[in-house]
Structure formats: structure tokens, C-alpha cells
Amino acid sequence: MSVLETWPIARKLTLFLAAIVALLALVSWGMVTSFAREAAGRTQDNILAASATSIAETLRSEGGQVRLELPYAAFSMLGAISEDRVFHRVAAGDEVLTGYADLQGPEVSPGEVRFATLPYRDTSVRVVSVMRVILSDGEAVPITVTLAQTRDGVLGIAAGLSRQAAVLSVGVFLLAVGLSAVAVRASLRPLNTMAQFVAARGPSDLRPFRRRGPPELMPLVSALNRLMDRLGASIRRSEDFIAEAAHRVRTPLAVVRAQAEIALHSVEEETQKQTLRRVTRAVDDSSRSASQLLDHAMVAFRADNLARARVDLPALAASVVEALRPTAEMKDIDIALSLSDADVEGDAILLQNALRNVLDNAIKYSPAETTVRLSVSNGGGEARMIVRDEGPGFGDGPAAHLTERFRRGEKVEGIVGSGLGLTIAEEALRAHGGRLELGQSTEGSGACVWLILPAA
Template sequence: MAPLVTSLNSLMPRLQKSLSRSEDFTAEAAPRVRTPMAIARTQAEVPLRRVEKEENRQAVREMIRAVDESSRTAGQLLDHAMVSFRTDDLARETIQLDELIVDTVNRLHPISELRDVEIKTHKLMRTKIQGDPILVQNAIQNVLDNSVKYTCADTKITVMLDQSDGTAHIRVQDEGRGFDDTEIDQLLLRFERGKNANGIVGSGLGLTIVDDIMRAHGGHIILSNNAGEGACVTLSFPL
């Protein structure tokens, strides 16, 4: 038994070092992937303003869309890798959840304003949870990003936070397309996208990332539709 124990004891530091290197690689790779994509998109927009023939303009639009698809998929693959590394050795810090929500909403305001969508908070109960603040913010941001993409212009997204039975609930309600009831169970799977996603740039990884983060924190995500129209995503964390 002694040799086995010695081998295991020597393995753990090497494993931790390997995981740390992998996380460092992901962090360093992100800008190297995203920056060239952003430059390619900017360069493609230049001829779009100059081309006169509609068929040529359409070809440039399709090229820009392909760049957007590739950029988003690459970005979310890197995010997924980052989440995997961080959930393997989950940090446990005290998170002021209501303040984190406000910060995340403020970060997304420039994007939502471009789409004429208002994100507002409503009745955010003062709430503290234990967890990894980077991952929790990533989960909230992915949900809000989805809502902004799938809702219509001149509508609003409402973010609420309350508590019940020892659990904190973040609810994000929009006025968009809602979920197809026959597809809800599949949307948390990797690379799965709903039928209503046609024409919208996405990778099918956003909700998978959120689900992984929630499970790592002992919580869960629930997808549902509002009584009127639009979707509701609930993130529940243990207190």
C-alpha cells in the first residue's frame, strides 16, 4: 500500500499543475481567437458600404454572418473550457448576488440598446450565496444574452431576485419568441438549438454552460414560458 499512497500523493500536485496550465492556456487563447475574428468582421463591413449590386451585397452579408457564427462558437467553446476547469476545483466565496446582477445588467446595456431592448431589474432582494463569482456572473450573462437575442425590438427584459425555502431564485423574463414546449428538455444539451433559432447567430452552448455552472453550485436551471408571451429562465442557488 505504501508505494500506491506515495504515487497518489505525487500525482495530485502534477494533476493540479496540469489543470492550472490548461486554464492559463484557455485565458491566453481567448483574445488570440476573438481579436482576429473581430478584425475580419470589420474588414468585411467596409466593402458592404461600397458595393452597389444587391447580389454582391448579399454575398458580403453572408460572409459577415459566417464570421459572426464562427466567432461566437469559438468564444463559447473557450467559455465552456473555462467553466469545466473552474468547476473541477470550485472556488467558494461570499457573493452579494443582487449587486452581481446589477453589474451584469450594466455590462449588457450597450448590447441591449443596439437592439432597442430594455433590461430592467425589479425587486432584487438582498441575497448572499457561496460560490465562484466569475462562474455565477457567466451564468447570468449567458441567460441575459440569450434573452436579448431572442426578444423583439422595443420590448423589455425583467430580472428579479427572491428567496424561498432556503433557495435564491433569479428570474429572467422577456417578451420574445418563448420556448417550444416540445423542445425545452433538449435545450440544455450541448449544441442543441430550438426551431425558433433560425436566422439568429448562436452556438447551442450558452444554456449548456449555464446548466454546468448551476450543477456545480448545487443549484439548477428551469426553462418555462410566461403566461402571456416570452420566455422565463429561473436560476436557483442554495443559500
């Protein structure tokens, strides 16, 4: 039972069908065999009866003696269908007129035809007896004509037909098993299609399934849809919660920062100034993390309902660079731009966000007085924004997991960061059908990030 439970449905169905077909084939073979035996036997009976009757018809009385002539045709027709041995006996009561004296037949009354299968000599014979009453010297003499034939031919015909039926049954069985295997596979195809369809879904694709399928599968589909609905709602709730929380944290933080700035200007003592500066930096970090959380929530939301508008990538890149230039200048970092035409379709805000996070990272991890290079190019159906810095790079570890949430590189000691920047960038790009690639800069030791999008 437990083994059967875990068996593939296709195999189970095929086996059940095969068993049914085998049973039917066996039954039909048995029926054909018995019909064949019956038919062959009946044919022999008919010929025997016709022969015996035609012999009986030649019976007559001549001068007080019973006479008969065995008709040639009576015996010749017995030899027509098979090469079986033939025995005959004509008797008036107990007196044998001609034929095989030891041949016994079934008891018979006048006008009757009786058959029997009896042993005779070294074999088994089919015997027919007919009786005719002859008037001889005014006396009624009952004459019994008994005719027997061995059954080899009949049994041979029946066995031959049975063999043919067996071959046919096996053929039908094999054909039916093959066809049922095909039928089972065809019936189960919607299930496989559905499974492939579910498996092909992206990790954040929680849209309901709209595919039509057999009614048996529809409860499964709607259950799946309900599950995804609930899952989507719960994710959205948590994203909302995070956004709300970040928002609520950010505003008081801004107030704290402003107050700290004011205090910094008003205090004289160096130790107090130090303390206030540390407070300011800590608040900066917190508010940066909060805004990245917000960014992430925003990306997640916008990616779900992606806008599709034409975006001029060089212009977008320039505006992002302009916005970040003050931050860069604080560390004496120069941002070098190399722009060529590239258009994509998508959500400009998301793409800005992605680029800003990558650039922000580059600035953050670059040593002072270095250059961060941003190039925008277009080719091979793809638009690329490439960010190179002269910082420590990503190290030797696998680059892929750096885009996971809250994951940070190996060489980041002493630098504040949430680990969300690359995640945000990657999610934004993926929503557009693009991808994020990380690597080493070809010139020097720095990191290199490719933001790749399908060209419009």
C-alpha cells in the same frame, strides 16, 4: 464453472462455509455417536465384569462339592442401569452347576476376564466369562462363570445420545450458517460501500478516492484513481485544446471584422455593401461561438477549482445587464430589473457568465420592441435570478435536454446560436450546488429561466 463465476461472492462464500460446517457437524455427530456407543458399552462391560467376578468370589468347595451362592448385589446391579434380560451359567468343565445350560461364552483362562457379543436365543447379548480354579478333594477344578445381558439398554442409551448429538449438530450447523452469512456480508460491506461511493460521484467529479478500506480493495482503488487521473487529464487536454482553438480563431476574426467594417465604409455600391454586411454578421456569429466555447472551457476549469467568496447577486445582475444593454438596444429590447437583496457564496465570474448567457439567449430569441425581465429574489434558503422574455418560449418538448451541449430548441430557425449558452449556465450553477430550471413564463407566451442557488 461458468455459473459459479457469475454467482454473487456472498452466496458462494456462504455456501462454501455451509458445506464446511455441514461436514464438520456430520463428523462430530459421527464421533459423538461412536463415543457414546463405546462409553455405554464399556459401562455395561464393567458392570458385567464386576457381577461375574463377585459371583466367582463365592465359589468354594465343601465336602468334595463345589458350592456357590449368587450374590444378590451381582444381579441387582445388572438391573440398575437398564431393563435388560440377564442370563447366567456356572460350569465346572462341561458340567453345568447352575443357570442357563445353553449359554455360551468366550474361551477364557484362569484369572482372565473375556467379553464377547454373541447371538443368544432370539437376541444378541454381551457376554462376560471369568474363570476361577477351586481345589476340591485335592484336585484343581476350573470353574467358568458366564454372565450375559441383552444390549437393548446400552444401544438405547447410545441411540439417545446420538439423537441428542444430531439435534445439537443441526443446531450448530444452522447457527454457523447464519453467522457465516452475517460474516460474509460484513466482509463484503467495504466493497458495497465503495461501489455506492463511486456511484454517488457526479459525472464530472474525477477527484481521486481517499477512503481507507481493506488492503484487498486498495489495488482496485488505486487502479480506479489512476483511471480517473487519466480521464481527467484527457478531458483537460481537450478543454485546453478547445480554448486554445477558440482563442486563436477569435483574434483573426476580430481583424477580419475590423477590415470588413472599414471596407463597408469605403465602398459605394449597394451589392458590395450587402456582401460585406453578410461577412460581418458571419464573423460575429463565429466569434460569438468561439467566445462561448471559451466561456465553457473557463466554466469547466473554474468549476473544478471553485472559489468561494461572498457575491452580491443584485449588484452582479445589474453589472451584467449594463454590459448587455447596448446589444438589447440594437433590437429595441428593454431590460426591466427587479432587485432585492440576495447573497450567495461562490465565484462571481462564473455566476456572471451564467447570467450573461441566459440573458443573451433571452435577447437573442426575443422579437424586437419587447421587454426582458430579470428579477433577483431570496427566500426559503435559496437565491433566485429569474429571466422572462416575450419570445416563442421553449416549445413543448422536454426542457431538460436543452441544457445539453450543442442542443438547440425547436423554434430557433433563422437565429444564429451554438447551443452552448444554457449548458454553460447550468454547469456554473451546478458547481455552486444550484440548478437551472426552464419553463413557460406565467405571463404570456415567453420562456422563463430560473437560476437557483443556495443562499449564503
